[in-house]
Amino acid sequence: MNQWRDEKKRAFLALLFILILQAGVMCWFGNRKQGYFIDEIYSFGLSNGYYKPFITSYGDKIFDQWADKTVIDDYMTVQKGERFAYGSVIYNQSQDVHPPLFYLLLHTVSSFFPGRYSKWFGIGINLVCFLISGGFLWLLGSRLMKCPWLGLVPVTIWGFSAGAVSYTIYIRMYMVMTLFTVLSGYLHERMEEEGQTWLKLLLIFVVTVCGLLTQYYFVIYAFFLSGVYFLWKLWKKAFKEAFLYAAVLFGGVGTAVLLFPSFITQITRKDEIVAQETRKNIGSIDTLITNLKSYGYGIHSDFLSGSFKAVPLILLLAAAAVAAAFFLGRQKKKEALGKSQELGGWLFLISCPAAVFIIASVAVVPSPRYICSLYPLLVLAGIWLLWRMTKHCLPAMRTAMVLFSVLFLCLSLSSYRHGFVQYLYRDEPVRLEEAKKYGNLPCLYVTNYRMAALTQDLRTLSCFKEFYVTNREGLATVDQILEGKEASRGILVTVDNNSFWGSGYDGEEVVRIISEKTGLRAVKCVFAQELSVTYLLEG
Structure with a gap:
């Protein structure tokens, strides 16, 4: 027990070192960010325009008459007397297509700096969420792979990736959603391993509500994650726990709707292009294929530095590790498989790809940002699968984990050099x-x-x-x-x-x-x- 505690302390110190390095990378690229994507302008306007969600809301103050930057500043910044005007943020989001939590956070930060907007307002929020996500990803990985040092592998691979950097400096809600995605996964794994308690159910309830109030695509991930967990409980004949859990989840959805009634109208409205196109995409094979291609290219850029040569190298390394483990640890493999009764990483190996598939079938814009919140869990699921196939041969498993960490770290450095970090707008x-x-x-x-x-x-x-x-x-x-x-x-x-x-x-x-x-x-x-x-x- 003492040895495990000491190992965990040393691994935790290593985690802090890694997170500090990653925070430095985020700040370095944040400093290089010179411009804004249109959606980032919307982020500031929807957060800070006082009961004016869009620049078009200013009507005759901007249309068909001469105007100046005053109206633009009024839209994008918090003005005197408008600080912490959360009612305005809720109203603005009721007119938009997204729930309000991220905008409430951005408005809160902006309220401390009236009359100003800065990229660091949004990057700061995202950086905090990124670091917390990294911490819980480590805890989750440590639990799944029974070793605090192995928990550092997904943190290293995801946290240094061009994708993680891009969506930290992108002033939108995706890194906040990533936090709730990882938190939900962590809580479900703890509940699966330790058993349901009212405290864990309460925490899952809160995380579910917050996730739904951050981005609607969170509901797709939550549906599959909870579905796998629910079916697993039924398979274990824990019927009471399964239906109690389901009640808590439905309660979370209902609470999110009560807190933000526009939840329903935004999804069903017929006068808004995103809602219209989303409904039109349902069942469209062309949309599905287009989006899946986009996600493939996105992952290729976000993790592999755009190098197709990395794919066979990764597969070869994984195959070599599995083969070595098979031949060197055959007897231990039989013993390990015989004892395994846990859901473990299957929770994410099933739910995350399923969520990606459904998101691809409805997303209006072919962009990997809609699945970036799943990146850490997808990385973890892959690493967990490799661990599960090699854990009966420690030398093969440890060597593979070290090589994977080094390989992906090198790919991340290459991606920085070759310009795969997005949303910089240096021109x-x-x-x-x-x-x-x-x-x-x-x-x-x-x-x-x-x-x-x-x-x-x-x-x-x-x-x-x-x-x-x-x-x-x-x-x-x-x-x-x-x-x-x-x-x-x-x-x-x-x-x-x-x-x-x-x-x-x-x-x-x-x-x-x-x-x-x-x-x-x-x-x-x-x-x-x-x-x-x-x-x-x-x-």
Whole structure:
């Protein structure tokens, strides 16, 4: 017992060292992050816009009249008298497509810094969640593999991966969801091994509620995790425990709905594109294949540094370890298999891939961010399976674990070097500097008043002294709009040209209309983004 305690203490110190190194990596890449994805702009706006969930909520304060960066700051930052306005956050999220917990956290941090927004507000939240997730992943791995040192393997592989870094510096709810995903897995494993108690059921209830209030995809993971656990209890003929557990889980879902009634309306609403496309995707083989390909490429980039050569090397290493264990520890293998009556890592080997499959069948955007919360448990499940197949031969098992840790650490370092960490947007300062060069020129923003492209371009628009948002029909009076603005010096025109998320306007056609009405014939494309393109018109 004392030896186990000493081993656990030493392994815990090693864990702290690893987590400190990983935190340093996160901060280093966080410092290199120079811009924001559109969803990150939404994160700040939905958290801090005072009862205004979208920039379009400002109506006549931003549409069809000259506006400046004041309205943008009002949307993205907490203003005086609006600190800790949680009612506003709840309202904003009731108009969006996500539950409110992450936004409540971001608003809380923002409330300590009124009038400001910073990437570190969101990265700080994610970093705390990442470190706690790493700690519980170690505890879970240590329990599953009966060794505190082996628990460090999944922490090392996942925590240093490009995927973990990317979703820590990405200012969205995915690392918060990762925390509740790992916590739920840890609590279920403890309950499976130690037995159900009211305290454990209460903790699972709380984690389930928090997970559901963070991201709706959590319900898919929770469904399969709880389903495996429930069926296992039935198989063990623990019927009372199984149905008590089910009641607690359903109670958690009901509580989440009571706390955030928009839970139901967001999923069923017919006037929002994400909800519409999600329902449309159900049963679509094309969607399933597209998303699974995206997840495959994502995992390839997030863990393998985009190297296909790593796949056969990993398989060869695993096969060699299993073969060595088979030939060197055959008798112990029979004894070990005969004693195993635990659910163990099968809990995650079954539930996590099943969750990935269902998420792939409904997700609107083909992006691995929707499964990134499962990354730590998927890594753990793979390592646990290797451990289970080699544990009867300690030399083979220990050698394999060390080699896997070193291999994936090298792949992570390679992924840093080759640019597989996402959401850095290191080119954004160049675009903003380019915009500031024309900051004193009037800027026209042409959209059909949809919010996506406009939200994407808020940081760019804040570089201009004034900007005017109108639709294509409004260009009929462009000469009146520009009256008194010294348009002869030149104007900037940004066109919302994305047909799926935005207006789908033809940029060249819009510029031609403006050029004919203003006499500004010299046209140059200044820069383009995913949802828009910006032109300079001069005489």
